[in-house]
Amino acid sequence: MDNISINTTNIIPFCSIVIPCYNESLQILSTLETIKKYLDSKKHIWEIIVVDDGSQDDTKEIVRSFCLKDPRVQILTIPHSGKGWAVKTGMSKANGNFRFMCDADLSMPINEIDKFFEHMAKGYDVVVGSRELSESQRFNEPKIRHVMGRIFNLFAKKVSLTDFYDTQCGFKCFKKNAAEHIFSRQTNKGFAFDIEILKLAKKANFNLIEVPIVWYHKRPSKVKIHIDSIKMIKDTFLIAIRHNK
Numbered sequence: 556m557d558n559i560s561i562n563t564t565n566i567i568p569f570c571s572i573v574i575p576c577y578n579e580s581l582q583i584l585s586t587l588e589t590i591k592k593y594l595d596s597k598k599h600i601w602e603i604i605v606v607d608d609g610s611q612d613d614t615k616e617i618v619r620s621f622c623l624k625d626p627r628v629q630i631l632t633i634p635h636s637g638k639g640w641a642v643k644t645g646m647s648k649a650n651g652n653f654r655f656m657c658d659a660d661l662s663m664p665i666n667e668i669d670k671f672f673e674h675m676a677k678g679y680d681v682v683v684g685s686r687e688l689s690e691s692q693r694f695n696e697p698k699i700r701h702v703m704g705r706i707f708n709l710f711a712k713k714v715s716l717t718d719f720y721d722t723q724c725g726f727k728c729f730k731k732n733a734a735e736h737i738f739s740r741q742t743n744k745g746f747a748f749d750i751e752i753l754k755l756a757k758k759a760n761f762n763l764i765e766v767p768i769v770w771y772h773k774r775p776s777k778v779k780i781h782i783d784s785i786k787m788i789k790d791t792f793l794i795a796i797r798h799n800k
Contacts, residue, residue, distance in 0.1 A: 568627075569599035570672075571651030575641035576659040580612040582604075582774075586661045587621050587628065589617040593665040603628045606645040609635030620689060629783050639741065639748025646729075646738040654734045660727030660773045671728040679706035680733040680761035683719060683753070691721075696772035707787065711750050714795050717763050718758065722749045726768060733761045746783055747790035754798040 572590055576583055587603065594601045607620045607630060618630045632776065633644055642656055653675055657669060662685060671682045671702065675718055676708045686693045693701070704723065711722050723746070756763055 559573065566600055568602045568651040569702065570594075570601050570653045570655060571641060572601070572603045572655050572657050573645035573649055573650035574603065574605045574657050574659050575608060575638050576610065576618075577608040577611045577635070577638070578610045578613055578614060579659040579705075580610070580614045580617055582660055583614055584617050584621065586659055587618070589661060590657070590667055591625065591628070591670070595793060602649070602651060603625060604645045604649055607631045607632045607640040608638065609633065609643040611619065617724045637744035637748075638746055640744040640750065641752075643738050643741050643744075646734050649734065652727045652731050654731065655727075655753055656725065660771050662771050663679045663726050663768050664771075666727070668728075670766050670768070673726060674764055674766060676800070677762045678762060680730045681727045681737075681753075681756045681763040683721070683763065683765045684721070684724045684768040684770075685721040685765045686724055686770045687720035688765065690767035692767075692769045694769075694771045698707065700772070703784070706782070709793055710788065714791050717753050721765070722753055724749075724768070724770070727752075733759075736761075743790055743794060745786060745790060747787045747794060751798070754794060758798055 574586070582603070590603060605628070606619065607615050615630065615632055621760055622628045622630055626744060631644055633641065647728070653672065655671065667684070674682045685691055687705070708720060708722055711717060712719070733756060737752050737755045740755050741748060741751055753763070
């Protein structure tokens, strides 16, 4: 793994934004500019950590150029291993008191992050974004994707004994101690990692809450319905066996 970070400050950031990405050259620059503009509007110290999961396009070069312009942004590059491993890598390098997991397409409007921090201030250790609560709003998603997602969430609730309506949403926030505990124990590298980190959080008795978000379907999903669904089902069973003891 190599990285670019020219941040020499020892001040602990208020928040770390961890962005896993794979072949995101068409949108990663816009995402970084949008997040930076939002964070700069606040009075907090922050950092952004982009984890490139072995991209085959120009993602790395685009992010590296951005990093050189702002020392608060850094890139970590790893061999292609899966979204779960990219998130784990970023969380393990994060320094913030609050650590936010963010999809590279920024399908959730950036100001929705305020909801997460508001709940953190109320004492929650883990705040999970949800597209499936009654107050949630989701736009432009192909019906088959929505239906398959709901079926998988019902399956995950039954098998892994989680009580979340949307385990797979790519926006989650963790307090520092919760992140360190959870991600140091995470083993799943793929798309089922969300289920494992939620199981680990529940198992450790962290205080969790699921909050409704606004969400836009912006691009074809990197989840291949037939191939990845089978693997996610298998991984969910393995996670349940490992963590339901």
